[in-house]
Amino acid sequence: MTYRPLHDGWTLSSDDLTGVPASVPGCVHTDLLAAGLIDDPYMDANEHRLTWIGRTEWTYRTIFTWSPDEHERTDLVCDGLDTVATLVLNGTPLGSTANQHRSYRFPVRHLLREGGNELVVRFGSAYAYAEERRAALGERPGAYDEPYPFIRKMACNFGWDWGPNVVTAGIWRPIGLESWSRARPAEVRPLARADGTVEVRVRAERTTEEPLAVTAEIAGVTAEGRLDGRTGLLALRVPEPRLWWPRGHGDQPLYDLTVRLGDQEWTGRIGFRDVELDREAFALKINGVPVFVRGVNWIPDDCFPSRITRERLAGRFAQATEAGVNLLRVWGGGRYESEDFYDLADELGLLVWQDFPFACAAYPEEEPFRSEVEAEARQNVARLTPHPSLVLWCGNNENLEGHADWGWRDRLEGRSWGAGFYHDLLPSIVAELDPGRPYWPGSPYSGAPHRPPNDPARGTIHIWDVWNREDYRRYAAYRPRFVAEFGFQGPPAYATLRRASSDEPLTPDSSHQKAIDGQAKLLRGLGEHLPEPETFDRWHYLTQLNQARAMAFGIERFRSLMPYCMGTIVWQLNDCWPVTSWSAIDGDGRRKPLWYALRRAYADRLLTVQDGELALVNDTPEPWAGELLLTRLGLTGEPLAKEAVSVHAAPRSVLKVALPRSVAVPDDPAHELLAARFGGGRVVSCYAEDTAMAFAPAEYDAQAERAPDGYRVTVTAVTLLRELAVFPDRLDPAASVDDQLVTLLPGESAVFHVTTERELDTAALTRFPVLRCVNENVTP
Structure with a gap:
C-alpha cells in the first residue's frame, strides 16, 4: 500500500474571487484571512461582516502529477470535507458529500492520467443546503434560529451562546491517493478487557476472493487466522496485563497492537480496562472501582479545526490535568475529535465522554439524514474503539429535555425529532461495534423515556436556573446523582480582551458577549456577594472572581455529597475565540481566575464548609487523618474561639464534622x-457576604524581585486581604502566575511566581491594576 497526500498547489475561487492560494487541510475563512482579503473574524465585530462566506459557493482546485504503479486499486481518500461538496477528477464527477463528520473514499485509478491531473472540489453553501432541507421537511424547534439540524455539520459553526457564526467550507482534514492490491484493512476494532483478552475484528475491502492470511500481535502474543470473506475475528489473551486506570487511580500502560492482512499492516495502541455504568445512580466504575468524575465540558478549541495542532491540544490537556480534571465531555454541538485528542487522553488518563453530534434542537430522521447519521456513527464508533480513555457514548446534548420540557411537542406537530436516533439507531450501533462501552441516550436523562429528563434523583442533570435566573447559592438546594452541565460566566483575561478589541478605552461591552442578556446577568450575579463595579477594571476583576466563586461553591457542594453524587462536569473548560463565557481557559489559552478555583475545588483532598459542617473530601486511596483546628477570628486576626477535633477520613470517602457552636x-x-x-x-x-463585611481598606507590603524564569512577588498583609490576585498579563500578554485568589490574615505572607521572558516594571507588579483584592484601597 502507498499513500500520497494531495495537500499542495490548491487555489480557491468563487464568483467574485479567483486564484486565491489555499491551504489543505484548511477552510475558506483561513485562506481568505491568509490572503489579506478579510479581517480576522475573531476581532471586534468582524464576525457579523463575514456571514456572506457561509452563503457563498466555493471551488478548490489543484493540479498534481501521477505515474502508474504496480497496484490494482487507487482511491481518492477524503478524511474530512466540510460539508456540501462535489468532487471532479479530470472532468469526471466522482460523487457528492453532505457530512462533515465522516470520511469518503472514491475509486479513481481508471480516471488518472500519466502526468498532470486536475482535481476540483466544489463546495455548495451550507446555508443553502440546510435551508432547502428545512423547507422540504418542515421546521424543527431549536435553541437558535439557525438551520443546523438540517445538515450534518458542526452545529456551533452557526453560532452559539459562546461562539461566533462562522459557517465554514473546505477540505478540513487530509486528502490523498491510496494505492493497494488484493486487500486492505478497511476497519480494525480491538475490544480489550481487564482480564487480558483482546478480540480483534477485521473488515477488509478486497479485489480477490482468494483466502487471506490475517494475524494480530500484542505483548509477544500472536493469533493467526484466514479471511475467506470480508470480515474476520482473532482472539488473543495477554497474561497478567497491567491495567489502564484514570488519572488519580493508577497508571496508564498502553500496549502496541499490530494487525496484518496479507501484506498490509494496521498498528494502534490499546489499554486493558473494564468500564461499567450504574444506570440508576449514574456512576462510572473502572476496573470495578467507582470513580468520582471531576469533569469539564470540551467544545471545539477553534472554529477552524486545521489550526488545532497536537501541541495545542497537549497544552490544553495539561491545563485540565493541572486543575485536577479526570474527564472531558466532548459536547454534542461540536464534532468527533482528532486521533491526537484521544491519544493524549489515553496517555494522560483523562476519561472521555463522547456525545454524538446532536445538540439543542429537534433533528429530522428522514432520508438522507438517517443514512448519513448511520454512516458517520459506524465510522466513528469503529475508529475510536481502541482508545481506553473513551468510557461513554451519549446520544445527544439536551434534545430529550427540549422535547419534554421546552414546548417542542406542540411545535413539531408529529414530525420526527431524533428519538429514533437516540433510543434505537445509535444504541444498536454501539452494541454491535463497541459492546464493551456503555451508551446513554442523552444528557440530561433520568434513565427511562417516561421519566422527566432532568430529575436530580436519577441519571444526569444540567443546572441552568443558576446563571439564568437564580443566585449561585441555589446549588445548595440540589441533591443530584450526577451533574453533567453547570456553569457561570466571566470575562476573558485582560490581554485576551485587549488583543480582540480596538476599543479605547476598554469597556465591559468591548468583550464579545453572545449569551442572551449576558451583560445584565453578569451584574445581577454579583448579587449580595460582591460590590457593584464602578469602573471597567473593577468590573473585570469582580465578575471574574464571582465566576470562580460560583463554580467553586457548586463543585464543593456536589463533591461533599459523594458517594450519592458521583460526578460534576463543569461548563466549560475552553473557548474557541476571545469571548465572555463560562470557560476556565479563555480563547487565547489564558487561565481565568476560575481555573485556579477549579484547581482547589478539584483537588484530591478538599476542605469545605457545608450547612454548618466541615466536609473532608478524600478522593485518594489512603486515609486522611489528623487534628482539625477550627478558629473563629476577628478581622484583625485575633482568635475569638478555638476548637481541635481528631478526624479520620477513609479512602475515597467524605467525612462531615459538625462545627462546634463556639466557632x-x-x-x-x-x-x-x-x-x-x-x-x-x-x-x-x-x-456574612463580602458586601456586609466590615473589611478595612487593604494595606500591605509588596515586593517584586527577579527569579530564574520571571519574577517573585511577595505580599505581606497589614490588614486582611480578601481574594488577593496578580494579573501579570496586563504588563506582558505572555506572562502567567502560579496562583490567584488567596485570602491573607494580617501578618501573613504569600509568594506569587510570575513567569515571563520580558523585563517588567517591578513597581507595577505590586500595585493596582496588576495586584488586586476585594477590599483594595483604590479610589475609582
Whole structure:
C-alpha cells in the first residue's frame, strides 16, 4: 500500500474571487484571512461582516502529477470535507458529500492520467443546503434560529451562546491517493478487557476472493487466522496485563497492537480496562472501582479545526490535568475529535465522554439524514474503539429535555425529532461495534423515556436556573446523582480582551458577549456577594472572581455529597475565540481566575464548609487523618474561639464534622471569620457576604524581585486581604502566575511566581491594576 497526500498547489475561487492560494487541510475563512482579503473574524465585530462566506459557493482546485504503479486499486481518500461538496477528477464527477463528520473514499485509478491531473472540489453553501432541507421537511424547534439540524455539520459553526457564526467550507482534514492490491484493512476494532483478552475484528475491502492470511500481535502474543470473506475475528489473551486506570487511580500502560492482512499492516495502541455504568445512580466504575468524575465540558478549541495542532491540544490537556480534571465531555454541538485528542487522553488518563453530534434542537430522521447519521456513527464508533480513555457514548446534548420540557411537542406537530436516533439507531450501533462501552441516550436523562429528563434523583442533570435566573447559592438546594452541565460566566483575561478589541478605552461591552442578556446577568450575579463595579477594571476583576466563586461553591457542594453524587462536569473548560463565557481557559489559552478555583475545588483532598459542617473530601486511596483546628477570628486576626477535633477520613470517602457552636456562631458576623486548618491546608470562610463585611481598606507590603524564569512577588498583609490576585498579563500578554485568589490574615505572607521572558516594571507588579483584592484601597 502507498499513500500520497494531495495537500499542495490548491487555489480557491468563487464568483467574485479567483486564484486565491489555499491551504489543505484548511477552510475558506483561513485562506481568505491568509490572503489579506478579510479581517480576522475573531476581532471586534468582524464576525457579523463575514456571514456572506457561509452563503457563498466555493471551488478548490489543484493540479498534481501521477505515474502508474504496480497496484490494482487507487482511491481518492477524503478524511474530512466540510460539508456540501462535489468532487471532479479530470472532468469526471466522482460523487457528492453532505457530512462533515465522516470520511469518503472514491475509486479513481481508471480516471488518472500519466502526468498532470486536475482535481476540483466544489463546495455548495451550507446555508443553502440546510435551508432547502428545512423547507422540504418542515421546521424543527431549536435553541437558535439557525438551520443546523438540517445538515450534518458542526452545529456551533452557526453560532452559539459562546461562539461566533462562522459557517465554514473546505477540505478540513487530509486528502490523498491510496494505492493497494488484493486487500486492505478497511476497519480494525480491538475490544480489550481487564482480564487480558483482546478480540480483534477485521473488515477488509478486497479485489480477490482468494483466502487471506490475517494475524494480530500484542505483548509477544500472536493469533493467526484466514479471511475467506470480508470480515474476520482473532482472539488473543495477554497474561497478567497491567491495567489502564484514570488519572488519580493508577497508571496508564498502553500496549502496541499490530494487525496484518496479507501484506498490509494496521498498528494502534490499546489499554486493558473494564468500564461499567450504574444506570440508576449514574456512576462510572473502572476496573470495578467507582470513580468520582471531576469533569469539564470540551467544545471545539477553534472554529477552524486545521489550526488545532497536537501541541495545542497537549497544552490544553495539561491545563485540565493541572486543575485536577479526570474527564472531558466532548459536547454534542461540536464534532468527533482528532486521533491526537484521544491519544493524549489515553496517555494522560483523562476519561472521555463522547456525545454524538446532536445538540439543542429537534433533528429530522428522514432520508438522507438517517443514512448519513448511520454512516458517520459506524465510522466513528469503529475508529475510536481502541482508545481506553473513551468510557461513554451519549446520544445527544439536551434534545430529550427540549422535547419534554421546552414546548417542542406542540411545535413539531408529529414530525420526527431524533428519538429514533437516540433510543434505537445509535444504541444498536454501539452494541454491535463497541459492546464493551456503555451508551446513554442523552444528557440530561433520568434513565427511562417516561421519566422527566432532568430529575436530580436519577441519571444526569444540567443546572441552568443558576446563571439564568437564580443566585449561585441555589446549588445548595440540589441533591443530584450526577451533574453533567453547570456553569457561570466571566470575562476573558485582560490581554485576551485587549488583543480582540480596538476599543479605547476598554469597556465591559468591548468583550464579545453572545449569551442572551449576558451583560445584565453578569451584574445581577454579583448579587449580595460582591460590590457593584464602578469602573471597567473593577468590573473585570469582580465578575471574574464571582465566576470562580460560583463554580467553586457548586463543585464543593456536589463533591461533599459523594458517594450519592458521583460526578460534576463543569461548563466549560475552553473557548474557541476571545469571548465572555463560562470557560476556565479563555480563547487565547489564558487561565481565568476560575481555573485556579477549579484547581482547589478539584483537588484530591478538599476542605469545605457545608450547612454548618466541615466536609473532608478524600478522593485518594489512603486515609486522611489528623487534628482539625477550627478558629473563629476577628478581622484583625485575633482568635475569638478555638476548637481541635481528631478526624479520620477513609479512602475515597467524605467525612462531615459538625462545627462546634463556639466557632459556628459568630458574635458579630460582619467582623468575624472562620478558619479551618488541616493536613497543611487552610480554608477561610466569612460569616456574612463580602458586601456586609466590615473589611478595612487593604494595606500591605509588596515586593517584586527577579527569579530564574520571571519574577517573585511577595505580599505581606497589614490588614486582611480578601481574594488577593496578580494579573501579570496586563504588563506582558505572555506572562502567567502560579496562583490567584488567596485570602491573607494580617501578618501573613504569600509568594506569587510570575513567569515571563520580558523585563517588567517591578513597581507595577505590586500595585493596582496588576495586584488586586476585594477590599483594595483604590479610589475609582
